[in-house]
Amino acid sequence: MLILGLETTCDETSAAVVQDGRDVLSNVVASQIGLHAKFGGVVPEVAARAHLESLNLIVDEALQRAHITRPAHQLAAVAVANCPGLIGCLLVGTAAAKAFAFAWQKPLIAVNHVQAHLYSVVLQDPSTPSFPHFLISSVPFPALGLVISGGHSSLYHVHSFHNLRRIGQTQDDAVGEAFDKVAAILQLGYPGGPLIDQLAKGGGGNPLAIKFPAGHLEKDSLNFSFSGLKTAVLYHVNGKQGRQRDASALTAQQKADVAASFQKTAADMLIEKLRRAAARFPARALLIGGGVSANSAIRAAVTALGAELHLPVFIPPIQFCTDNGAMIAGIAYELLLSGQIADLNLETIATI
Numbered sequence: 001m002l003i004l005g006l007e008t009t010c011d012e013t014s015a016a017v018v019q020d021g022r023d024v025l026s027n028v029v030a031s032q033i034g035l036h037a038k039f040g041g042v043v044p045e046v047a048a049r050a051h052l053e054s055l056n057l058i059v060d061e062a063l064q065r066a067h068i069t070r071p072a073h074q075l076a077a078v079a080v081a082n083c084p085g086l087i088g089c090l091l092v093g094t095a096a097a098k099a100f101a102f103a104w105q106k107p108l109i110a111v112n113h114v115q116a117h118l119y120s121v122v123l124q125d126p127s128t129p130s131f132p133h134f135l136i137s138s139v140p141f142p143a144l145g146l147v148i149s150g151g152h153s154s155l156y157h158v159h160s161f162h163n164l165r166r167i168g169q170t171q172d173d174a175v176g177e178a179f180d181k182v183a184a185i186l187q188l189g190y191p192g193g194p195l196i197d198q199l200a201k202g203g204g205g206n207p208l209a210i211k212f213p214a215g216h217l218e219k220d221s222l223n224f225s226f227s228g229l230k231t232a233v234l235y236h237v238n239g240k241q242g243r244q245r246d247a248s249a250l251t252a253q254q255k256a257d258v259a260a261s262f263q264k265t266a267a268d269m270l271i272e273k274l275r276r277a278a279a280r281f282p283a284r285a286l287l288i289g290g291g292v293s294a295n296s297a298i299r300a301a302v303t304a305l306g307a308e309l310h311l312p313v314f315i316p317p318i319q320f321c322t323d324n325g326a327m328i329a330g331i332a333y334e335l336l337l338s339g340q341i342a343d344l345n346l347e348t349i350a351t352i
Contacts, residue, residue, distance in 0.1 A: 001076040002068070003336070004100065005329025006059070008051045008093030009085030009113045010151065011042045015059040016325030017066035017075075021333030024125045026065035027319075027326040028058050037190045041180060042150075048088030055096050062325065072104040079109035079332030081116065082342075083349035085151075090348035098344050109332040110342040113323070114152050117289030118145040119161050119331040120316035120324075139314055140284035144277050146270065148298070149290035149323075150176030150191075153224040155273060157281045162334045167281065168222030168273055175266055176292045178226035182233050182262050186255055187247045196259045197295050203252060205260025207297070210236060212265040214272070222273050222280075226266065233262050260297075267301040274302070278309055286313045294321040 002025070007014040016027040032050050036042050068074050080097030082090060101108040122139060145156035145164060153175045155168035173181070176193060183192025188199065199205065212232045215225040237258060239245050247255060274286065286306050292298060299315055306313035320326060335341075 001333060002066070002074055003077045003079055003109070003329040003332050004059070004062070004071070004075055005079040005111070005325040005327070005332060006055070006093045006097050007081050007113070007323050007325045007328050008055065008089045009081050010089060010323060011036060011047045012323040013051045013054045013058050014323060014325035015055070015062035016329050017062055017068060018123070018326055018329035018333065021330050022122055022124050024123050024326045025067075026062045027125075027324055028062045028065065029322075029324055030054050030058055033191060040184055040190050042086070044086045044088055047086060048092055051089055051092040055092060059096070059100075071100070072106070075104060075106055077107040077109050077332060077336050078104070079111050079328050081113035081328050082110045082346055083112055084351050085113055087348060087350040090350065094346060094348050098346065102344060107336060107341045108344065108346060109335050109340070110346050111328045111332055111335070113328070114147050114154055115156070115161075115164060116327040116331045117147045117149070118156070118158065118164075118287045119334075120289045120320040120327045121287055121314035123316070123320050123326050123330050125319070139287070140312070142282055143285040143287050144274060144281065144283045145287040145289070146274060146302070147290045148175045148270065148288065148292035150174060150180065152290065153226070155222055155277055157277070157283075158287060160334070161331055162338055162340065167277060168224065170224040170226065171217070172225050172227035173230060175224065175226050175270065176290070178230045178266065179292065181230045182259075185234050185237050185247060186258060193292055193295060196263055197297070199256050200260035200263050201296065203256030203259070205256030205258075207260040207264035209257035210261035212236070212261055214265050214269050216269065216272055220276065222277055224269065224273060226269070229262065229265055229269070233258060263295065263297045267295075267298045270298060271301050271305050274305055278311070283311060286311050288313075288315050289321065291322045294318050
């Protein structure tokens with residue numbers, strides 16, 4: 001069963017064709033990093049316009065790579081991420097998916113972008129033989145799922161890939177947003193996540209050099225707060241009230257130490273919430289997804305927690321951590337089998 005998936009929730013335009021919810025026959029991603037770098041973050045209007053300009057070309061390429069010459073005959077459904085995200089960006093993808101579904105007379109599948117990130121752990125790219133081949137049934141449920149990205153820090157109790165309940169979420173900055181802001185404080189550039197990770201490792205940063213405060217909120221809270229951590233980094237680098245100096249006053253080693261210490265603190269905060277959740281909710285596995293799941297320190301910390309709790313850990317390969325159409329098409333297979341089909345009046349939802 002072949003499904004076309006569209007992803008336009010933020011600043012990646014992506015289309016993919018996935019077979020039977022697992023085998024990725026094509027996954028084309030057009031990044032907008034170059035467009036937004038000069039602004040230090042995503043500009044919604046610019047992102048929506050870029051999606052509009054490139055989406056048809058991206059879909060054509062995805063179909064060609066998957067050897068789909070007759071979509072109306074070869075595809076089983078068209079899937080799109082209709083929530084959550086930037087409203088203008090969502091509208092572009094949803095309108096396109098409706099048009100394709102109508103023209104090809106195929107079912108339309110609505111996908112929650114955040115939940116789809118967790119599905120990335122079972123995607124298989126046949127073009128990379130070394131990629132571990134997980135069967136969907138090999139993920140034991142119930143599980144705890146952590147989605148960490150530029151816009152989301154969400155914790156789920158997962159009964160299946162299409163039956164999950166959110167049990168924790170960010171109260172202010174998402175963890176990826178904190179990475180971007182700390183990178184800006186250190187004058188590293190955008191996007192911040194890979195740059196922080198690279199500086200912490202390549203610069204020989206000491207993760208214990210600086211003890212930044214970790215915000216865990218109330219004693220039993222499963223919610224996240226990264227605003228205080230970001231502010232602590234600002235004051236450490238720029239001085240009292242964040243205005244006395246800037247990162248140019250730091251040595252290369254000091255910058256690396258800030259990056260490594262911030263990264264460790266952020267990872268510790270995430271791990272603490274996973275540990276709390278594991279004590280309250282039955283779980284047979286840990287799943288993580290989202291762009292920040294590509295961070296080496298966080299991947300290592302979650303793997304270590306899994307060993308401590310005697311739970312298997314499922315983390316997407318790097319290529320499926322960031323926003324991509326394959327995760328949309330993949331989870332749509334599960335939704336289609338369970339009868340969750342949308343109509344052409346499908347709405348876009350910016351926040352949920």
